[in-house]
Amino acid sequence: MQINVEELDQSVKHALQWIAEVDERMGTRNRRVAMTSLQCTLQAVRRQLDPDQVARLAKCLPIPLKGAMFENWRPAAPSPAASRSEFLGRIEETVFRNLDISVERGVKASIEVMCKKIPAEVVAEFAGRLPFDLRSLWSNEPLPYPGHGAV
Template structure:
């Protein structure tokens, strides 16, 4: 039983790291806003990649982030074929669920920096390549 508790505690700590880093990348926003923005980007990535790639990517996320990633997913509607930057950023903005004050491009850039710190570089590159080339400049590397 202790091993299970340790796993949960480790994942809560890792999720807190992701939220703190997201907050810092976005100028010190509060945890609730960091949570919403992290969820919005993870779900937009999920909706753009193939089902198989979504599973590979999600396997590297902390368990709680994986929950955000899969929340409300409709695999039969994946992958979305957003063709341009505007459609993609609008998808993020729609998922942020706020009063419109968040900048979806700033949010995407910030969360991608956090993802890049914690996910295997090869996996990040595969996900990036499933996005339109006009989006690649938003990725940190």
């Protein structure tokens, strides 16, 4: 297998664009926080899906974000969160407790960017597996979101 360096370079640029957009939506001016938000959200969505659905979602991601989503993954039956609070709680107990931003703000920004960058039919597939009350997170707020601190 031959590695196409130009393709890899483009993929890194696309991943950085995703991260910059998450950062802009959160208003943090901190790419590390934006990347953490995006990675945690991708992994939380991954837990909602079966392995085939995870593979379809991964095809839509730049290579670095695929790696972030698949980190520590062991394919298994989905273990979906039943509610918004359970979904956010799973993320918060991982790394968000150490960030100066609310888990809701990070997930909201990440999902909005995912919905913008991923084809609608793939978004529909994973959005349908998210808790219904989680959809209230991606309303139409101006950027960056008001009150962007630890909310």
